[in-house]
Amino acid sequence: MSILNFPRVFFNGKMRWNPPTANNNDVLPVYDAVNVDLNWPFFADLNPPITPDNVEQTLQPWQIKMAQAQDLPDYVINVPSNSGNLPIMPAEWDLFGDNACDLVDYKQTHSRIIGGQTASNNYIDDDPLVGLDFQILGNPFGGTEPTPGRFVDISPWENTFTALYFDKILLGNQDTGIELNRQYRMLDRMLNFNWGAINGLTTVTTTWQSCFSPENIRWFGSNSALLNTLKQQMESDPEVQGLMVRFSTFLTFYDKNGIFNDYPPVTSRGSDQSKLSAMYKLALENSSEIFFNPAYSNVAGTLGLWRKGEFPTAPCDRRLICGPDQTQVKVKSQRGSDVAVPLGVTLAQLQGTNLALDVSNTFPFNAIDPNVDIPEPFKFDLGTLSVGVNLSGSYTEIAELKFDQYNQQMFDRYSGLIDLSISPEHATLAERGELQLRQADKTTVLLDEQLYVAEIVQSGTFVDVGERTMLDVMVQYKGKPAPNTSFWVAQYSNAYNITTSDYYLNFDDPQHTTDFVLYTITNGTSSANLPKFADAYAGASSPGQYSRTKSAATIVDAQDSSSTTEVSYREVASSPVGIMLDTNVAFDGEQLVKGVLDNEQKTPITYRTVKLTTGADGTAKLGLSGEKPGFPALKISFAAEPEFAFSFSYTQAYIDFMAPIRVLPNDPTLVDDFINYWNGIYLKEDAAELIWQAFIYPKVLRVFYYLYPIMDKYMPLDQRHRIEGAVDQLITLISTEYREESTLAMPITRDLPASSRAVLELWANKLVKRNYPPMPLSSGG
Numbered sequence: 001m002s003i004l005n006f007p008r009v010f011f012n013g014k015m016r017w018n019p020p021t022a023n024n025n026d027v028l029p030v031y032d033a034v035n036v037d038l039n040w041p042f043f044a045d046l047n048p049p050i051t052p053d054n055v056e057q058t059l060q061p062w063q064i065k066m067a068q069a070q071d072l073p074d075y076v077i078n079v080p081s082n083s084g085n086l087p088i089m090p091a092e093w094d095l096f097g098d099n100a101c102d103l104v105d106y107k108q109t110h111s112r113i114i115g116g117q118t119a120s121n122n123y124i125d126d127d128p129l130v131g132l133d134f135q136i137l138g139n140p141f142g143g144t145e146p147t148p149g150r151f152v153d154i155s156p157w158e159n160t161f162t163a164l165y166f167d168k169i170l171l172g173n174q175d176t177g178i179e180l181n182r183q184y185r186m187l188d189r190m191l192n193f194n195w196g197a198i199n200g201l202t203t204v205t206t207t208w209q210s211c212f213s214p215e216n217i218r219w220f221g222s223n224s225a226l227l228n229t230l231k232q233q234m235e236s237d238p239e240v241q242g243l244m245v246r247f248s249t250f251l252t253f254y255d256k257n258g259i260f261n262d263y264p265p266v267t268s269r270g271s272d273q274s275k276l277s278a279m280y281k282l283a284l285e286n287s288s289e290i291f292f293n294p295a296y297s298n299v300a301g302t303l304g305l306w307r308k309g310e311f312p313t314a315p316c317d318r319r320l321i322c323g324p325d326q327t328q329v330k331v332k333s334q335r336g337s338d339v340a341v342p343l344g345v346t347l348a349q350l351q352g353t354n355l356a357l358d359v360s361n362t363f364p365f366n367a368i369d370p371n372v373d374i375p376e377p378f379k380f381d382l383g384t385l386s387v388g389v390n391l392s393g394s395y396t397e398i399a400e401l402k403f404d405q406y407n408q409q410m411f412d413r414y415s416g417l418i419d420l421s422i423s424p425e426h427a428t429l430a431e432r433g434e435l436q437l438r439q440a441d442k443t444t445v446l447l448d449e450q451l452y453v454a455e456i457v458q459s460g461t462f463v464d465v466g467e468r469t470m471l472d473v474m475v476q477y478k479g480k481p482a483p484n485t486s487f488w489v490a491q492y493s494n495a496y497n498i499t500t501s502d503y504y505l506n507f508d509d510p511q512h513t514t515d516f517v518l519y520t521i522t523n524g525t526s527s528a529n530l531p532k533f534a535d536a537y538a539g540a541s542s543p544g545q546y547s548r549t550k551s552a553a554t555i556v557d558a559q560d561s562s563s564t565t566e567v568s569y570r571e572v573a574s575s576p577v578g579i580m581l582d583t584n585v586a587f588d589g590e591q592l593v594k595g596v597l598d599n600e601q602k603t604p605i606t607y608r609t610v611k612l613t614t615g616a617d618g619t620a621k622l623g624l625s626g627e628k629p630g631f632p633a634l635k636i637s638f639a640a641e642p643e644f645a646f647s648f649s650y651t652q653a654y655i656d657f658m659a660p661i662r663v664l665p666n667d668p669t670l671v672d673d674f675i676n677y678w679n680g681i682y683l684k685e686d687a688a689e690l691i692w693q694a695f696i697y698p699k700v701l702r703v704f705y706y707l708y709p710i711m712d713k714y715m716p717l718d719q720r721h722r723i724e725g726a727v728d729q730l731i732t733l734i735s736t737e738y739r740e741e742s743t744l745a746m747p748i749t750r751d752l753p754a755s756s757r758a759v760l761e762l763w764a765n766k767l768v769k770r771n772y773p774p775m776p777l778s779s780g781g
Contacts, residue, residue: 002317003246003304003417004349004356007118007229010415011134011171011301013111014104014260015249017151018294021092022063023707023749024156027085028076029497029577030063030707033156034629035665036751037703039497042576045073052698059706063091064280066273075575078567080519080528082499093254093268094293095280096710099748100148101164103135104260104296109374111135111299113171114412116226120354120419129224132172138743139167150743152750154460154662155631157501158494161660162188163460164208165743169245171303172220178227178303179218180243184312185741186210187459190345190361192654193500197341198366199334205250205344205361208301211312213242233305240305246315247301248360248416251367251377254295259373263291287712298377300360300415309481309618311474314455317347317358318479320435321655323448331364331380343446345655348435349479353427355387355399360416362447363406379408386442387420390449391433397442398426452477454487454636456622456659462739463585463626464754465666471622471659473612473636481618488642489587489622490609491632492658495572497579502528504647506583506632507607508592516603518572521565529566530647533605534598583608584632584663588623593642609642629665633658662751670699670755672779674762679776688772692720696763700756704747727764734760 023031032039043050043059050058069077069086076082103111113132115125124130138147149166164186171178191206219231234240257263266276283289310316328340347358363382367375381403388397399420404410406418422430437447457472473489475482492503495518507514517529572578587610597603612620622634636657637644648656677695681687697705697718705717715730716722723730732738733746734757746752766777 002307002310002315002347002349003244003302004317004347004358005305005307005351006120007116007226007233007304008417009113009116009129009171009226009230009303010413011111011113011247011303012412012415013134013299014109015111015297015299016100016102016104016148016260016294017252017297018097018100018292019094019151019153020097020099020708020710020748021094022090022709024097024153025090025092026157026499027082027088028067028072028090030090031156031497031703032576033497033751034579034631036753036756038706039576042073042076045576047071055702055706060284060709063095063706064089064277064284066271066277073576075572075577076498078519078521078526079496079499079501079577080526081501082526085499087271089268089273089277091280094295096283096290096292096713097294098292098710099150099152100292100294101136101151102148103133103299105133105135106260109260117414118226118229120421123413124226127224127226128176128221129172129226132177134169134171136164136166137168137170138165141744147743150748152748154462154660154749155494157496157498158631158633158660161460161631161633162191164188165741165745167743169210172224172227174220176221176224176227178220178243180210180212180245181216181218182210182741183212183216184210184457185460187313187660189314190654192344192361193651194341194654195344195364197333197339198331198364199370202252202334202370203250203364203366204252205248207246207248207315207361209244209246209311209313209315211242211244211306211310217243230303230305237305239307241308242306244304244306244310245301246304246358247299249297249299250365251375252295252297253370253375255293256296256373257291257293260296261292261294263293266291266293268293284709284712287716290710290713300412302415302417309474309476311455311457311476313457313459315347315358316453316455316476316479317349318435319450319453320346320348320437320447321450323445325445327444327446329364329380329382329446332366334366334370343437346437346447350427350430353422353424355420355422355427355430357387357401357418357420358416359406359418360411362416365408377408379403379406379411381407384440385446386438386440388436388438388442389426389429389433390436391429395436395438395442396426396429396433398422398430401437449478450655452482452485452487452638453479454638454657456634456657459659460662462662462664462750463624464664465626465629467754468623468625471624473614473620473622475614475618475620481614483614483616483618485618485638486611486613487620488609488611488637488639488644490607490635490637490642490644491583491585491661492635493579493581493584493630493632495569495579495581496577498577500650502530502647502650503633503653504581505605505607505644506581507605508583509606512570512580514603514605515568515570516597516599516601517566518569519567521567523564526567528649530649531597531599531603533595533646534602535596579630582628582630584626584628584630585624585661586627591642595646597646605646607644609644611642624661626663629663632661632663634661635659664751664753666753667755671758671762674759675777675779678767682772682774682776687774688767689720691763691767696720696759700759708747724768727768731761731764
């Protein structure tokens, strides 16, 4: 199944990531993302404070100056994994980012098709398709010039919340190539933060996937044997329903202006960022000076077949993960010290006597020299490993996996795919038992097969408070659809609106009295606490402390410390850096489950879950409704009873079945307030300016003006006449239809509440387009 079948087309290159880091701040709670507003309580605690009255004069100058620890509230500094990030410039490293995501084709750096296979020992690199470019393209909006794809951190701080929106993927050109028109957006999968111990986010990997039905595919030319074989197989095999693109991104580096692009070189690391601050100041004063400072990753991927029953937006196949013992391997960190990390995820598929492996996220790596202009990766040599089958407690080796099969050269050539030839007897054994990856001693288990795998197809869905939606859940057992299989769904959230942090079960507490220890402080260093249920399974990782020394760039080794000062959930939740762990969505047919935390207070917890059962095709429908704004991550359990860990480390999330949902707030009075305000001023000569100054800008657009300053280059959100001059375009770009899929949706992060959209549409259609008629508005429109 999947790209592990033949034929395959391989591609690699560099990918550009251009996030707006004023919104994506990892250290300071600038953005109240839950309520889609600036975090005014945090600003009030600064010295001097920033307020709605002085924000025009104070916020942007503060954003582009270094924030020192002594000038920040303790509740910011003490968040686990946050203290090592200071000092920091609030605007961070890419203030004017536009969320663009595309492939690099600049000077000596190219993103191209490198080869393919039609059988395990048949590598093809002389096809007309080989050497041609591949690209991820966005929506053209009526133009002829291509636009980039967009990646969206649906939540600015959670590690399972990045979606990649695109219009099409083009491999080759219109003489020889294939155009894949979007059917499903992509989301980051198997994001492995454990490898951050090696060299920070530089060595963190993730996988992306999307699939395409025949009606969404255009074939160009007929001179490519690779494409012709792929097309013939897709059209002739009744088990094939289209094509699949899967790729991994890895070895991410920052501050590469002038190397991968024509933007002015900058240095965004270190305590002295005066040059970057001056460049930001100039660009804020003059939009013609705006510049980007993207991050760049290596990318390696495969185009192949999409077979029936396969997940369209996530890898399926047979999945091997780090087992409950969390066996680790020792490798060298960038500082030269030994660090222990688990392996990542391996995907496997048996085709007769060929065992195909996808190890694109399996083996840790580092940069040969991180200080050169274009760093190159290398895989660590972990020696010869044993691939085998565990059947009823008995292990049988079926193949060896040698370093010359998984080293960097082979990884680059085959995009992380490996074919192992096994005997017919071992193939039969592999069908019956559980696949494992062990060390050469054949006793130490590194990876164990995860028998049941589930994915929610519409991960990353936006839901308004009060809105109901249906999601498709696909379940597999050993890489095949699992009919008549029951499972449970619950919802988790993070407790902080900054940094990458651990997950806690959402619970119901109408009186807001639930409390427990969230973290402890020893000698100024914070350590996360991960409470467990007294009577639940031991599914949570052991509590550990993770500290970061650079914002969005470095995660360093885990350390141990003893508890001295305890900080409670209630204390954090009531601060500008905390998030209530309230239930965000209501499930159709949900059940309430009561548990007790294993702490001194025996804290009672009530959470919601729902039991679903797949049909004959291995899928089930999950109905849910937005209840409170937030960022719930839906988690699936295959236990016989609803058993969910109360909390678990973010470093574990890459092996869980996590599906992010964004529940947008909805102000039920906002439209009426707008109408009432207009009806009180419509006879005034300056009514148009009054409604702008008192309502449209401060209540709807201001937050986006400060968090996405790139808009100054195209449609300055603080200038009424510029907005009015492009009001038709604005209304199109903020529409619900554009939010769902378009790369040109506004705001680009899609976090515009329905009530705010309704106000903008009312203002545009009833006032701006009618030249502000001196007439009252009615609540009926």
